[in-house]
Amino acid sequence: MTAAPSEDRIEVGIVRRGDRVVRLDITARRPIGIGRLAQGKSGETIVALVPRLFALCASAQGVAAAQALAAARGISPAPALVAAQASAVLAERMIELLRGTVLLLGGGGSPALTHQLRDLMIAARPINPAAPLDDDAIARIAQELEALGLTPRALADVAACRRWLGSESLLAELHRPLVAEAEFGAAAVDPLTAADDAMIGERLIALGPSFAVRPDLAGRVPETGAFARTAHHPVVAAFGSGLFGRLLARLIEIAATPEQLRAVRSGDADAAAVVQSTRLSDGIGLAAVECARGRLYHLMVLDAEGAIRQFEILAPTEWNFHPRGPLARALVGTKLQASEADRRRVERLVAAFDPCVGFDVRFREAADA
Template sequence: MNAVPRDDRIAIGIVLSGGRVAGVEITARRPTGVGRLAQGRSGEAVTALVPRLFALCAAAQGVAAATALSAARGERVSAAVAAAQASAVLAERLVELLRGTITTLAGPALPSWAPLLRDVIAAARRVDQHGLVAADAIDEIERGLAALGLPAGCLDDADACGAWLASAAPLAVLHRPLLSADAAFGASVIDALTAHDDAAIGDQLARRGAAFASRPDLVGRVPETGALARLMTHPLIQNTGAGLAGRLLARLVEVAATPARLRALRRGDAEIGDVVRSIPLGDGIGLAAVECARGRLHHLVALDRNGLIRQFEILAPTEWNFHPQGPLARALIGRALRDTEADRGRVAHLVAAFDPCVGFDLHWREAADA
């Protein structure tokens, strides 16, 4: 008996008319069945299986499930557990942002980046007895980031970034062509998904379930989520704008800021509400929002009268960013583009900067081909 794995990918169709993007068609195959798998199981069983199934962002998924479960039960999470959860999410976010950036941009040179990247990844997974990323591991992450070309402070503002970009730092060299040549490509007004949207999302997930989770919108709004949406007030990002450069830099800004945040969690004086949020909805229903690498991840748990899982929903950040009327589509529609190798490369870089959690394929056609 063999099993044939499904290949979940996003297909992105660029529809051209008169030398401009007239439409963006996005279709995705997405995993189904996790809600069915969870039904009737204990909350503990579901929080154990979710990180296994979604191992790409296992920490975020595990924390989201546990947080939604606690909210559904009306339980308070202790400060120590909340700090460990935030530490795990932030460390995984660093790894995913850094790994995604380097594997996308390094191309055939990846093997030369791999040893340092492996060291940072290993350090980010090293926790102490309290579940916090260990103090010496944070030092090691910081040294690794400096060696990769992301020394502390290099992206604090536009001046620091300018000096960094002109330097020989490996990550600066890797980004220089994109940040100088095509910085504003795909710039659009950012409508960020925030904690203010959580209650409406919880209501929709509870009522519409997977139908909402696979194509979410908030009364016509399809907000953006991810590093750029989180950093709209950062001085460097405000200066750079919301084009390709802003998207790429926002990812690096978050990576560079992570060691300090991990240290603050160890000191016990860190604000974690912007990383993990618990939203009890009453009647045995709980929502969790976790800011992972690709954006705001929501889990909804509803319990039956025996305390077992009655409903379990996951809304992944990729569903917002790659919604057919969502942020990627808005960034592309109306742009002057042609079906050339150069423009295909530009769009591929932009899509990669949105960082879907699955592979993607680009297709181009003229509107008249329809």
Template sequence: MNALPREDRIAVSAELAQGRVARLEISARRPVGVGRLAFGKPADGVVALVPRLFALCASAQRAAASCALAAARGETVPPEQMAAQAGAVLAERLIELLRGSITTFAGDRPPTFAPQLRELIAAARRFDGRSALDAEAIDALAHGLDALGLSEHNFEDADAYGIWFASGSPLAPPHSARAPSSGVRAEGRREGASPQSQAPATPAPESDFAAIAIDPLNADDDCVVGEQLLQRGASFAARPDLAGRMPETGALARLADHPLIRSVGIGLTGRLLARLIEARETPRLLHALRRGDADATAILQATRLGEGVGLGAVECARGRLHHLIALDSDGRIARYEILAPTEWNFHPQGPLARALIGAPLHVTEADRQRVVSLVAAFDPCVGYDVTLREAADA
């Protein structure tokens, strides 16, 4: 979620001793925030500008800014506007979840997916955050997912997942290419048998590589996050913590209790699978929002923190995004702080660090690629580099 064009990157460096990660360094050259640009400016103009400053997740940034401003002014966002904004966030989230999965894990296969992605992107652009949700646009998203090989029932339970896994779906090969190390095995496959006649792949106990207990960042944390942003500003946004907690955010954090995720395991495979499950669920959620059967506050929230101070929180592709706006007595911007989900997941003592410390690794290209896959599964919003070294070389 880079606000200004620069070469912003994350560096992950693991120091190994006796075949395990003994020490981990995560450093980042983070983007410049919008606070200095916004100071003293009319609030409406700043909020209108915000989505243009971001190369990623512009709809989520717009929604977070709008919610923060409404809360700062003490205004209640009308339900229809909340639903429209939530719909735009969900459609954008679907594209980001799929794009990240395909470009990162499909090897040399991304061109195979280009037509389906173009169809999905065109459908997602019909959600502008202002208009009522269009049933035809939602159905177009569902059709695009079907064309990509992600049908409505693929992830209902372990049996359905196993059938999909062995079916030859366009997304199954890149997903299954990591099955031996990520905890999914195929059983009973006969040479020359068709996918339909083969026994389904079934989830197996996952190795402990990258499997950790999930402490999710959620709406219950918003007030504390807002208070810390107000008190500490950019220093908190750069390295956030909640009284020593560095929770995880993103698709896996949102779906950690999903039965299929629990059966597969909360490691690398679980992280990849959570993206696909959440993407496939999107049309159903959009239809529920359109009917008024779903609560938009599960996607975005506006919280008033005091006179002239508001916090917007949005569940976007990479996790929970926070914008804080404080207004001066003339209604102009006095403070503007943004906390991106990447700062939680790539905190030096955060979820990625917890997943890697103690992990069995050696200084080989194969193991470096395992770490690269894990970093990609956390889906940072900037580029990254991964190095492994023996402790004796440090």
């Protein structure tokens, strides 16, 4: 989730002793953040700029910046505006999760999937950014997902999921071979939630970029993203926290999107489950947005004249790809050979954690690390 994805790269070093992983060395090359650029600027200038800087999750980034600014000013956005923001984030989240899944499974070269993904993107594009997606747009989204075989009923429980896996859906065909990988990468899950927001806000104010690029909460490095949000779903719980369960978590969120969009539009859903903000102190606002890759934070601090004194972005990737984070917990202790087959397994697991930048996987021996 960066402003210049072509310049970014994550390197995942699998450090082995014998045939067992003893450590992960995770390094990243990131461009300079926009915090320095924002200093002294008006909030409106940065809110308008932020969505244009991000190739991925632009809507979520824009919503987070707008919410952080409003909170810093002590303004409570109108419910209609928050509903529109939540709708935009949900639609974007669905597209990003599906696109990432198709690429991970090698379906990006399928003309049928490419065509269906394009139609879904068109249906999810808001006509009026100031309002939630309308009923016709939501109906088209539901139709396109049904054509992919993704309905809430298809993944409602384990029996339904197994029937779906045996169906002729192209997505189901792509997932079937990975049932055997259900245990690969399994680890205990510690979700990042709204209960963590206050501490995160304090750390961002005090530590700024050093916390944003290597966050931890008194030694905790929780997980965020689709799997963390759906870990208690019966299908995800049944298949576990390995590679296959993580892929199913994406599908469950994708399939639930039309129902969520309808609920947001009708006012029956709490948009705060997707978009939240809080005023931490005079002139200090924190926003949290549940986007495709997880919980995205923006902190905005204003000076006495109302200009930006501090602006921090904490992306979901920084939790999931922390050297002591969820990916490390999923792999340390695993038996792996330095073979092409095991490299591909690791690459699929890394992709399932959904980094917002490109990545490389390298095997190293502990004596050489």
